[in-house]
Amino acid sequence: MKILYIPLDERPCNFDYPQAIAKLQNNLELVVPPRSLLGVKKQPAKGDRLWDWIEVKISECQGAILSIEMLVYGGLLPSRLHQDSEELLRDRLDRISRLKEKYPDLLILASNLIMRSPSYNSSEEEPDYYEEFGERIFRWGWLQDKQQREGITEAETEELSRIDRELPAEYLQDYCQRRKQNLIINKQAIALVERGIIDFLSIPQDDCAIYGFTARDRQEVVKEISTKRLQKKINLYPGADEVGCTLLARICLQLRDIRRKIYLLYSSIYSEQIIPLYEDRPLGESLKAHILAVGGCLVSTPETADFILAVNTPGQVMQEAWDNPIKDLTYTTHRNLPFFVDRIATFLEEGKPVAIADVAFANGGETELVQLLDDFAAWDELLAYGCWNTSSNTIGTVLATAIIGIDASDRHAITTNKIYHLLEGWAYQTIVRMDLVKNYLPAIDASYYDFNGKEKEIHAEMKKRIYAVWEQTMHHSFLQWQWEIEIFSPWQRMFEIGLNLTVGDRIEE
Incomplete structure (x- = not known):
């Protein structure tokens, strides 16, 4: 089985992680462009050269996973910085239609993010003016959205007036114009699904919030999907950099015409209700969306499951991983970590595969969990582990690894994957x-x-x-x-x- 893969950008999470997962199956080959074709950070990819590569490779592939950010804008960061016309953006997107016309039996899965709106001052991944005005741009969008949806307080009205005075009009105009163009591409991608060009579309939301620019755009996207009755073919949920892994697992299941059955084990009775950092909804709702997007289904008993997904969450309040080992009290009072790990060890002893999504903290893993799993000598038997960045980044990656690795016979590949995520997600990010x-x-x-x-x-x-x-x-x-x-x-x-x-x-x- 050969799958062509165009990543969101050239970073390891988008470029290397899916390739590492593909190596879990001997009969799976992921056909990936060289990094040199993908641009570097804010420098966009050379679209024509990338399409030349696609046209050479696609004839030998049964499916394709396409990042619309890469093909239309030249990558994730260029999608937030471009000055391209709507006509040019539409023409780039339409090349996917021409690809499908030439290869009508090609299974095409794609991803297209709703443009994020960070709440802080930094131009690291945003336009230069975001270094000074990022927080005020975010708050302007937040207050405008809240005002239209439910009204704002007198203090918030005064804050909005102050921001209007302080925020240069040309910066806000530039930002809003780009969001408008990107929303048009979101809707055009939905139209490609309606026409049968794209067989499945993931729309992850990067750093989403309850109100603001991203929430407002999300409302329009949801309406578009609902009006066209495409909910079965389009999934919208928190996430971003895990989407390549998610779609890899889904396309493999679709080509084999199977679904994986998953039983959930939480570390706390409150796990489902926690709203993770950088996300806009309870974790239990995000989990449902990721399981659906990856092509899995939930079952109510471990006996009927293909594997157990053990989800390590906070007790009530989520912190950043670098706060380890200083934890909010509810990590202990509203969660029993030794009991959670004992359940994992018991499942492993009974021969049940277990994958762990360690989302107790944002931006890294939990040291106490790593230690307990070592004390129980459970690490060698685990199917998969992840703990990086946002909870949705981790959940999507772990689900994909487990789904593709569940029937892998190569313990070396599975071990390599676990060690990688321990070293990068826990040892580096946390400590x-x-x-x-x-x-x-x-x-x-x-x-x-x-x-x-x-x-x-x-x-x-x-x-x-x-x-x-x-x-x-x-x-x-x-x-x-x-x-x-x-x-x-x-x-x-x-x-x-x-x-x-x-x-x-x-x-x-």
């Missing part, structure tokens, strides 16, 4: 990253977003500390394996890293 930011980077005249030419030195320090964290924590797990890593920083910042990971049998000295 190493912020310690470096606070105590190491200032000493070498570098910062979170500016390595100041010290990449080699910083990567060496990252590597040393990741090894140390692993040695301090893992006493009973992966004892038959040894691993080596080389680190790279795709966008030259501390937010994420890429790992070139090699895992092999441990050689006893």
Whole structure:
């Protein structure tokens, strides 16, 4: 089975994660363009060269996973920065129609984000003016949306008036014009589903909130989907960088005409009701959407499930991973983590596959969970594990890994996948990253977003500390394996890293 894959951008989560999941199946080949065709951060991909590559490769593929952000704008960040005309954007999108006309039997799954609206000042991933006016642009959209939907208070009316005075009109006009164009592309993508060009469309929402620009656009998109009665072929839910993994699992299930049955195990009786950081709805509702998008279905008993999805959540209040080990009291009073891990260990002893979505914290994993799983000697038997960025990023990735890995016979590939996510999502994101930011980077005249030419030195320090964290924590797990890593920083910042990971049998000295 060959699947052509056009990622959202060139970062490891979009470029490497789906390829690592594909390696869990010997009969699955993911055909991926070289990174050099995908642009770099704010620099868009060369669309014509990418389409030339697609036209060469597509004839040997049974399906295609296409990022509309990549094909229409040149990538995720360019979708927030472009100055392209509506006519040009529509023409780029219409190339998908011409592809389907040439290959009518090709199964096409696509993704198209609703443009996000961050609530903070930073031009790292936004237009330059967002560095000074980002928070006010967000609040302007929030207050305008709330005012139209349910009204605002006198204090909020005064705040809106103040922002109107302070926010340069040309910046707001630029921002709103781009959102308008991107919303048109959202609707045109929906039209491609209606015409049968796209067989399934995921519309993830990156950093969504209850009110604001993104919520307003979402209302229009939902109306469009509902009016055209396309709810079965289009799913809209919180997420973004996991979507390549999600669609990979779905297309594999569709081509095999099967569904995977999933039983949910939560770490708290409150898990379903928690609204995760950076999302706009209860976690239980997001989980339903991700399971539907990936092509799975929920079952009410573990005996009838293909695998258990164990979801580790807060007790009530979600914090950032770098707050470990200082936790809100409800992580203990409203959750029993030892009981949760004992249930996991029991399922494993009974021969039930278990995958863990560790979403107790945002932007990393929970050290106490990692330790407990090591104490129970459960890591080697787990099917999958993830703990990175937002809860939806983690859930989508773990679901896809479990669905494709459930009948994999290669334990090496499964082990490599787990070790990767432990090293990057837990050891780096939770422990190493912020310690470096606070105590190491200032000493070498570098910062979170500016390595100041010290990449080699910083990567060496990252590597040393990741090894140390692993040695301090893992006493009973992966004892038959040894691993080596080389680190790279795709966008030259501390937010994420890429790992070139090699895992092999441990050689006893």
